[in-house]
Every structure is written in C-alpha cells, then in structure tokens.
Amino acid sequence: MEQWKQVKERGHIHPDPNPVMVLPSPKRLRVLFGGEVLADSARALLLREKGHLPVYYVPREDVHMEHLQPTEHHTHCPRKGNASYFTLRAGGRTEENAAWSYETPLPGAESIAGHLAFYWERMDGWYEEDEEILVHPRDPFVRVDILDSTRRVRVTLGGEVVADSTHARFLFETGHPTRHYLPREDVRMDLLQPSDAHTRCPYKGEAHYWHASVGGQTYENVVWSYPQPVREAAPIAGYLCFYAERVDTVEVSPPDGALPKGAR
Numbered sequence: 001m002e003q004w005k006q007v008k009e010r011g012h013i014h015p016d017p018n019p020v021m022v023l024p025s026p027k028r029l030r031v032l033f034g035g036e037v038l039a040d041s042a043r044a045l046l047l048r049e050k051g052h053l054p055v056y057y058v059p060r061e062d063v064h065m066e067h068l069q070p071t072e073h074h075t076h077c078p079r080k081g082n083a084s085y086f087t088l089r090a091g092g093r094t095e096e097n098a099a100w101s102y103e104t105p106l107p108g109a110e111s112i113a114g115h116l117a118f119y120w121e122r123m124d125g126w127y128e129e130d131e132e133i134l135v136h137p138r139d140p141f142v143r144v145d146i147l148d149s150t151r152r153v154r155v156t157l158g159g160e161v162v163a164d165s166t167h168a169r170f171l172f173e174t175g176h177p178t179r180h181y182l183p184r185e186d187v188r189m190d191l192l193q194p195s196d197a198h199t200r201c202p203y204k205g206e207a208h209y210w211h212a213s214v215g216g217q218t219y220e221n222v223v224w225s226y227p228q229p230v231r232e233a234a235p236i237a238g239y240l241c242f243y244a245e246r247v248d249t250v251e252v253s254p255p256d257g258a259l260p261k262g263a264r
Helices: 002-010 231-236
Strands: 020-024 029-033 034-039 044-047 054-061 068-077 081-090 095-099 115-118 127-128 145-149 155-157 162-163 168-173 178-184 190-199 205-214 219-227 240-242 250-254
Touching: 029 054, 034 054, 034 081, 034 115, 068 095, 145 231, 155 178, 162 205, 162 240, 168 231, 190 219
Parallel strands: none
Antiparallel strands: 020 044, 029 034, 029 127, 044 054, 054 115, 068 081, 081 095, 095 115, 145 168, 155 162, 155 250, 168 178, 178 240, 190 205, 205 219, 219 240
C-alpha cells in the first residue's frame, strides 16, 4: 500500500487539458482475485483523469458478478458522478468496497456506464494478454526511451568517485528526470551491499536496491537495478542507476559535437 501511495505522489500527470479521457483498449485484460478470474475482457476501457493514474473499466458482461455484492457505500466525483461500491468474495477472501461503478456518469464520462473498476492493489494480479502488469495500468501517453551514450557519466558520493563510465544508457521517461544506467564494470561494486528493498514499475519491472558504504558512512538504497526488466526496458538489464537526488553529484559531460563512428 505504501508503494502505491508513493507512485500516486510522483505519478505520471495527465498531460491532456481535458480532465477525463476514456480510451478503448484492444488488449485482453484479466483480473485475478481469490484464486479466481474475476474479469476477462477484450472490451475494457482505460480512463485517464487529470492528476490520477489510469484506471481500467470492464463491461459487466465480462465480470463474474457472482463474486460481487452491492454495498451501501457511495462516493461522489465532480468529474464522473456518483459511484456505487461492491464487496468481493472469492476463494475464501473478502475485500470490502473493492469494486465500483458509475451507473449514470456525468457528461464526458458517459462511456463508463455499465462498467466496473477494481482497486488495483487489492487484486491478486492483472494481466494484459498473457503478461502480468505491475503497480498500475500503463498509460499510452507515457513513453520510455533507452539510448546508448558515449557521454561521460561520473558519480560522486561521500567525496569519492563511485562510478565513471562512457558506456551509459540514458533512460528518458515521460514526466520523470533522466536516469543514467551504468554497466557494473564502471561502478565501484566493492562499496555496495545488497538491500532487501524492492520496488515495481509498470514500464520497467521490479527493481533491486543496494546500500553504499563510503568513508565510514552508509547510504541506504542509493543504487538500483532491474535484473529482469520488462521486454520494453530490456537494454537496462543488469545496469546500475544512482539516485541523483541522494548522491553528491551526477556529472554528465556536454556533447562535444562529434558524431559516433559511422553516423552521418
């Protein structure tokens, strides 16, 4: 739950001036709960709302309604209208008010009428086609580019150089600062100790963390890596990235004007 809050706080901000946008999703979506397939649809809608993470809405016909029980709980959204809630029961599990619907949504959100949404973090798993999706639905307006660069990246921590590379891979993600992923051979691995911390990203996968010990001081969870990233982020597999906000400096050399060999 805490990770979910952190994602929402730093999450991808809806760039469109319209407060609500509903897009059809051609992907097969499956939602698992209590060891059961709660929903299975190729007709889901993806709702994007300004200031919020995307949410899937599934047609009732594609939801196993026998696992849902209406409750007296209701909420109001000034953009979508009045929401009614459902408790889920399956496989011995019960989650109160874990699903909701807008029976008569406001103008601009009419298409979600007759659809159900589920709290992502309270489900067992979410799959687009046959691939598990982590943390929240991927926003089609978010892009991740991973580019090789010969620009020198030099990281200092505790007054020492802890990484120095001209073989970095720069990761550009919509709404986030540029991250510099470095090969292990260019990082002072003797200063790092594995951490028990892990986080998940829908665009990159599951990250593993390291502490750094420099000059007698320990800097916790200052380095991370994706050992087995999702397919789209495969180029950063095994590379290490330092939290620029927690180290002394991350220096990136300016372009020198020279093109890579073979470029025109």
